[in-house]
Amino acid sequence: xxxxxxxxxxxxxxxxxxxxxxxDEAQITxxxxxxxxxxxDGDERDEPGVLRLEPTGRRWTxxxxxxxxxxAALVLAAGVGGYLVGDRRGEPTVASALAPTPPARxxxxxxxxxxxxxxxxxxxxxxxxxxxxxxxxxxGWDASMTPLVRDPSSGLWTATVALAPGRHTYAFMVDSTIxxxxxxxxxxxxxxxxxxxxxxxxxx
Amino acid sequence: MxxxxxxxxxxxxxxxxxxxxxxxxxxxxxxxRLQRELDPxxxxxxxxxxxxxxxxxxxxxxxxxxxxEGLTHRAAPAKIRLKVERMAQRLELASRALVPAxxxxxxxxxxxLGAGVPVAxxxxxxxxxxxxxxAVELGVLAQLVRSGVPLEKASAKIAELMRAxxxxxxxxxxxxxxxxxxxxxxxxxxxxxxxxRGVLAAGSGSGNVAADGQNVEVALPGFGTSTNSPxxxxxxxxxxxxxxxx
Numbered sequence: 280x281x282x283x284x285x286x287x288x289x290x291x292x293x294x295x296x297x298x299x300x301x302x303d304e305a306q307i308t309x310x311x312x313x314x315x316x317x318x319x320d321g322d323e324r325d326e327p328g329v330l331r332l333e334p335t336g337r338r339w340t341x342x343x344x345x346x347x348x349x350x351a352a353l354v355l356a357a358g359v360g361g362y363l364v365g366d367r368r369g370e371p372t373v374a375s376a377l378a379p380t381p382p383a384r385x386x387x388x389x390x391x392x393x394x395x396x397x398x399x400x401x402x403x404x405x406x407x408x409x410x411x412x413x414x415x416x417x418x419g420w421d422a423s424m425t426p427l428v429r430d431p432s433s434g435l436w437t438a439t440v441a442l443a444p445g446r447h448t449y450a451f452m453v454d455s456t457i458x459x460x461x462x463x464x465x466x467x468x469x470x471x472x473x474x475x476x477x478x479x480x481x482x483x
Numbered sequence: 484m485x486x487x488x489x490x491x492x493x494x495x496x497x498x499x500x501x502x503x504x505x506x507x508x509x510x511x512x513x514x515x516r517l518q519r520e521l522d523p524x525x526x527x528x529x530x531x532x533x534x535x536x537x538x539x540x541x542x543x544x545x546x547x548x549x550x551x552e553g554l555t556h557r558a559a560p561a562k563i564r565l566k567v568e569r570m571a572q573r574l575e576l577a578s579r580a581l582v583p584a585x586x587x588x589x590x591x592x593x594x595x596l597g598a599g600v601p602v603a604x605x606x607x608x609x610x611x612x613x614x615x616x617x618a619v620e621l622g623v624l625a626q627l628v629r630s631g632v633p634l635e636k637a638s639a640k641i642a643e644l645m646r647a648x649x650x651x652x653x654x655x656x657x658x659x660x661x662x663x664x665x666x667x668x669x670x671x672x673x674x675x676x677x678x679x680r681g682v683l684a685a686g687s688g689s690g691n692v693a694a695d696g697q698n699v700e701v702a703l704p705g706f707g708t709s710t711n712s713p714x715x716x717x718x719x720x721x722x723x724x725x726x727x728x729x
Contacts, residue, residue: 446622470566473556481655
């Protein structure tokens with residue numbers, strides 16, 4: 280995603296924030312009442328205000344309605360911030376990693392700090408290349424997503440992206456030719472029969 | 484209290500809207516690329532598998548990524564179909580073995596299964612860390628196996644490290660060290676044993692492996708990842724392999 284489309288998305292978000300519907304006092308009353316009722320019905324053994332995730336990952340529950348509502352609001356607000364920061368930087372991997380996507384079946388959210396993306400620098404020497412891009416499982420193998428920047432004096436091309444902890448496969452597109460990282464281990468995909476470079480990104 | 488509720492009502496629609504905006508472009512863009520670059524039969528095949536996976540509540544991004552990887556590598560359509568089909572099967576297996584699982588866990592599980600790691604090993608690793616992501620452990624295990632370390636030995640040692648309280652950063656450093664040693668010509672099995680003993684001796688502290696003391700760090704593939712420390716022996720100038728000049 281380039282910066283221009285990032286700006287477009289930002290404007291859409293800002294536009295939607297501006298176009299929020301008028302406040303419905305009755306609706307607010309109903310929501311607060313429902314939240315309080317949920318709190319009364321909750322398991323009293325739970326710690327007050329603790330946000331819990333059910334084992335199936337299908338819904339969020341809490342022992343107190345209102346603190347839960349606030350926790351949810353804060354989490355969602357953090358999601359907005361993460362999205363904006365990631366998108367403004369032109370790094371969709373940051374956005375997707377920071378934004379808490381609703382869990383699907385059997386999928387849970389993990390602690391943000393533990394799964395926080397790590398900045399990872401990629402570099403290749405290609406002094407005669409006119410255009411170099413990074414492609415990998417973190418950017419959909421899309422050569423338009425992560426262009427590398429050339430240092431004219433050294434001929435080195437570099438890019439720094441935020442990656443989630445774990446194993447990632449990638450390659451460089453050097454003037455439309457796929458090129459492996461000469462300094463990284465290679466991995467052969469048993470299904471495609473192709474080779475990629477591998478980077479291991481650490482957690483905390 | 485009224486202010487709190489008001490804030491919730493104001494934040495909720497905006498946040499939901501932003502979530503959709505953040506997630507949608509990637510999937511839509513990838514689907515559009517697949518439709519544009521795949522032949523119609525392969526695109527239909529991939530779409531059916533992706534839709535079926537979505538209906539099961541599993542993440543579809545790994546499948547779209549797999550197809551896109553095939554396109555970028557200019558793989559034959561038959562291989563792209565095979566890749567997506569097998570990934571969907573592995574995704575289903577990983578979702579059963581890794582409960583609960585984050586999307587990162589599932590993707591790592593798919594990779595590990597693809598490297599030949601059995602489903603039972605995924606379950607064991609999940610049980611050893613039931614409340615945290617195991618993407619790093621599974622990723623390192625997959626990489627070790629692909630590097631030539633025997634599956635049973637790699638699985639047993641990763642489990643031993645997890646039981647000993649080794650941090651994910653230490654396990655990544657182990658994988659990196661083994662990779663670096665193998666590149667220098669040492670046999671994978673021997674260096675793996677030696678490096679794993681080093682991590683165990685270091686315990687869960689910083690020890691002699693990477694200590695990530697900061698929230699954000701810079702990792703340089705090929706030069707030793709996930710460290711803030713000075714370059715090690717495999718720094719660019721000392722690298723035994725000269726960089727390629729494409």
